[in-house]
Amino acid sequence: MTGLRDKMQVIRRRGVALATAFVSVAATVGLAAVTPAAAAPGCRVDYTVPSQWSGGFTANVAVTNTGDRVSGWRLTWTWPAGQQVTQAWNATVTSSGSQVTAVDAGYNAVIEPNSTVAFGFNGSWTGANTAPQSFALNGVTCTGGPGTPPTTTTTTSGGPAPGDAMAQVAEMQPGWNLGNTLDSTGGDETSWGNPRITEALLDNVKAQGFKSIRIPVTWGQHQGPAPGYAIETAYLNRVKEVVGWALADGFHVMINIHHDSWQWINTMPSDRAGVLARYNAIWTQLAAAFRDSPAKLVFESVNEPQFTGSSGDAQNAQLLHELNASFRDIVRRSGGNNTNRLLVLPTLHTSSEQARLDELASSLNTFKDPNIAATVHYYGYWPFSVNVAGGTHFDATAQKDLTDSFDRVYNTFIARGVPVILGEYGLLGFDRHTGTIQQGEKLKFFEQFGHYARAKKITTMLWDNGQHFGRTSFQWSDPELIAQIKSSWTTRSGTASTDQVFSAKASAISAKTITLNLNGTTFNSLRQGTTELVRGTDYTVQGDRLTLTAAALTRLSGSRNYGTNAVLTAHFSQGVPWRINIVTYDPPVLQNATGTTSSFAIPTAFRGDLLATMEAKYADGSNAGPHNWTSYKEFDRTFAPNYTTGVTTLTSDFFAEVNDNRPVTLTFHYWSGTKVTYVVTRSGSAVTGTTA
Known part of the structure; x- marks a missing residue:
């Protein structure tokens, strides 16, 4: 992506992916599940080691219940070769010598029959990484199901053969x-x-389960x-030092030429010889410096290539082909x-538009090089990604943008034997803060993104400029987000039409219904913490319709203070749970205000509600403010709520494109469905605001 500051100007920073040898060990063992009165308990454990490096490895464990319902599980095994667990996710894992115990994480304590x-x-x-030979669930040795003897199979691979780009x-x-x-x-x-x-940073990134790291590098100022x-x-x-650390950690590492793309490479239409000389000089030096690095080091030619002042698509394609x-x-x-090193080549702007994909495909046909991968970036359907033009939801349009993009990439390259690295992905609002896109809508995007990329065999690399994984704290700023991302690497998760259930304080509480997005899962239970709500009394499920009863909502809302009164989690047969906030609100109340175009804040009593978007129109119905092709303005760029201080700010960017002495009617849309109007008038640098 381009820029840290603004995707519209696209200036981003990226990195290098590096490939190391890995060993894959897979063991499948029968496992019997214990329930208080199980007539025929049984289960299966799939233990796999998808990645191994010198002194370390990553393992995945899947427990499938082939017997009666399990409520609370404890899986134990013995290491045959003295291995140790250093970090775990989705379970609490402890060890004493060679004995290991994994206990459920609370939200995944229940294993329904035929669920995993x-x-x-x-x-x-050290020495060997032999798979465990048996497991026990809740104290009972695994048998693979009623009457089935335990079996173990192990396969070992040294990784892909040299030159196998797809692998x-x-x-x-x-x-x-x-x-x-x-x-x-x-x-x-x-x-x-x-x-x-x-x-330490790279060690901790590795511990999160990532297999490759892209190290963006800008060279021009050096x-x-x-x-x-x-x-x-x-x-x-x-x-070289950072690359060496990453390689030593077992990462595949990708390095590139990054922001040079818009700093000086973009002048190639008017300075072809000069740009080529400088570009070639960088890669000549890098090729020499890393000539003997292992095959896990990967080179990416240039990040988000772009050209200024070209004659159009044909010249752009030719210039990128030359680079x-x-x-x-x-x-x-x-x-x-x-x-034979793997080389990664981008489309123009790393776009997944078909014309751009075809241009790169044409280049690859002339190279006839089997050790090449294509790369594109994906930051979502733009109105949704920045919350503009009413793009508040991950709706059918936003979903189709994602699936169409990945389908084009798959059909153009992967189906024809050329691997694809999605070198950057995320949502553009992340460059400002993660509140630009509503939490539930954001999680639905990442669930679908991970699923569809996996289905289309696209390797993905999360863009993180420091806003996700703390560079010194080594903690995720949004644990729900990373849980969803990690889950999507291997499975699907159930979601819902919303993660917010609103009840107006001024009205009697009534039953509320939301639609479940099962995504191939089955609904298991609804909980508040570790307490299961009672199906048929607290809620009902009919097909994909989850209805919370009025009695349950009344109990959960308690004294009905404004804001979130209770948090529920919907649990499915696989994936992460879906959080549902039970919210009490009344329509927000705005007050008159005065200020300037550089500092204008509307006093706002939000009263438990949350702002989704804002429209701006002149009295004649025409659109006011930036992006005047739409009445819906860009969240955070033109307006922003502050729930702590109780104000809604209008930015200088908004007023820069508002006409003098023409009143603008603002319509604030809140997540409860409430709409509140307000009128602002600019006169020079002075601004007045009044309730409508």
Whole structure:
């Protein structure tokens, strides 16, 4: 992606993915589940090791219940070769010597008949990493189901054969971007606000289950003058140091030329020879510096290529072809491991539009190089991704944008044997804060994204400029988000039409119905904490319709203070639970205000409600403010709620495109469905606001 600041100007920072050898160990063992009065208990455990590196490995454990209902589970096993668990997810895992115990995480305590729960962990090993030979569930040794003897199968692979690009890219799933660091344009890796990269950061990223890391690098400010364009020795050594750490951690690593794309490469239409000379100088030096690095190091020619002042699509395609061809030739001629190293080539703007995909496909046909992957980026349907033009929901239009994009990528490349790396993904509102897109709608996007990318065999790399995984805290800023992302790597999750159930305080409480998006799962239970609500009394489920009864909502709402009174979780046969907030509200109340175009805030008593979007129109019905092709303005760019201080701010960006002395009627849309109107009038730099 381009830019840390604005996707519209697209200036982003990306990285390098690197491929290392891995060992895959799979063991399938029968497992008997214990329930208080089980007539025929039974279950199956699938234990797999999808990734292994020197001294470490990642394991996935899936427990399928083939017997009676299990409520609360405890899985135990013995390490045959002294392995240790270092970090786990979706379960609490402890060990004493070679004995290991995994206990449910609360939300996945129940295993219905014919359902599966899964958890994973990272571990350490020395000497050998032999799979456990038996498991026990709730104290009973696994038998694979009633009367079935335990079986164990183990397969070992050294990873894909050299030159197997499709297999190598598959091994890189999932990936993570070390954004806004070595790609920063301020001259230092800390100039965009992130700390210096440490080995501990990379170790902790690895512990999250990521298999590849993209290290975006901007080179221009660290280059000398023509004709040599020498890269500063200290800077190149720093990049080599970080790449070395990542390789040592077992990552596939991808490095690139990043923000140079819009800083100087974009001038290629008017300075073809100069840009090519400088670009070629960078890759000549990088090819030499990393010539003997292992095959897990991957080169990406350029991030989000773009050209200024070209004659149109045909010239853009030709210029990008020249860059990609020159990059490929330089790397291949440099010898060593570069002869067969995986090279990653982007479309123009890393777009998934069909014309852009076809242009890259044409280039690949001329190269006839089997060790090449294509790359695109995906930040969602733009109105939804930034919350503009009424794009508040991950609706059918936003979903179709995603599936159409991935279908085009699959049909153009993957179906024809060319692997694809989705080098960046996310939602553009993340560059500001994660509140721009409503939480439930955001989670639905990532659930569908992960599922469909997996279905289309696309390797994905999360864009993280520091807003997701803390660079020193090593904690996720949004645990729900990363839980959904991780779950989507292996399975689907159930969601719903909303994660908010509103009841007006001024009215009597009535039953409320939401639609479940089962996504191939089955609904199991509804809980408040660890307490299960009673089906038929507290709620009913008919097909995909979940109805909360008036009696249950009355109990859950308690004294009916404004805001969230209770939190429920819907549990499905697989994936992560779906959170449902029970909210009491009344229509928000706005007050008159005065201010300036640079500082204007509307006093707002939100009264438990939450702002979804805002419309702006002149008295004649025409649209006011930025993006005047739509009445719905961009969340956070033009308006923003502050629930703590009780104000709704209108920004200078909004007033910059509002006409003087023409009253603008604002319509605030809230998530409860409430609409409130307000009128603002600009006169020079002065602004007055009145309730409608």
